[in-house]
Amino acid sequence: MISFLKKLLTKGEDNKARERIFDVTKKNDGVNYIDDFIGLINLKNVHMTEVYKENEPCLYIRHDVDHSLEMGLKKAEVEAELGYKSTYFLLPTGSYGEEKNYYGTLEDGKIKYDSKLIDKCKRLLELGHHIGLHNDMVAMSLKLRKDPAELIKRELDYFDKHNIELVGTAAHGSPLARQLKFNNRELFDGCIRKGWEQGRTIEHNGWKVKLHSLNLSDFGFQYEAYSLPRDSRISESGGRWGGRILGNQIDRDKMFNDFNLEEFKKLISTLTPNSGVRAMQVMTHPCHWEVKENGNNQ
């Protein structure tokens, strides 16, 4: 690893990509995470905690880790090699009706944490990234019939015990949220959705959650991801690219059914400091990506 890093440091910018031990590419269209994507965005990369105060046009990177923290770590490595910083939002067990995920195992409504979770988080931090909560707490409160503030507190306490800070929160789009017409971010005061009534109560099987009833700062969260400026943004929910780049909506169906790598790269390359962008959000789900070995491991 050390010889690899040394080699990396002595190479010019252009050679960095070729010297990488492995690449991360998108499963269904082969987009190389660095070379075809974030490496083409010519904006200052900042942490999500810095977006509000940043005066220059900036890029921030958010990863919603729904299923694969293993793949998240791979992304984290390639990002760090090139000096990118991003935030990994971790999803407490139970959101997909599963008993077990990378985060832990659900037993009688309580999470038994995966024995490797903390080490993985420490690695993310070591690489210069941040960790946040992928928030499905309105849905989890309704499912588990537990107070949402208590559920959040429990997660914060666990990470706090290991000196890991969850700096912010990013809402998870769960099926229950779609079914009952709420967004998990609406748990917090100020996180409103246009046209949706503030402070309403969501009820499910006789259990109620009052929206907009908690304060982000009471939990030490510095932001809710959807509330940050993001006049340009791209994501690949469900494996399909979508979003808005410099005022132009991405045609999700066209890009999925008729993907053209050169056009994609051209679109991404329009994001420059003089393009008029204020803040560009890249949002990914590691499960849609895979590792490609480069065959020059040493």
Ligand SMILES: [Zn+2]
């Ligand atoms: Zn999610």
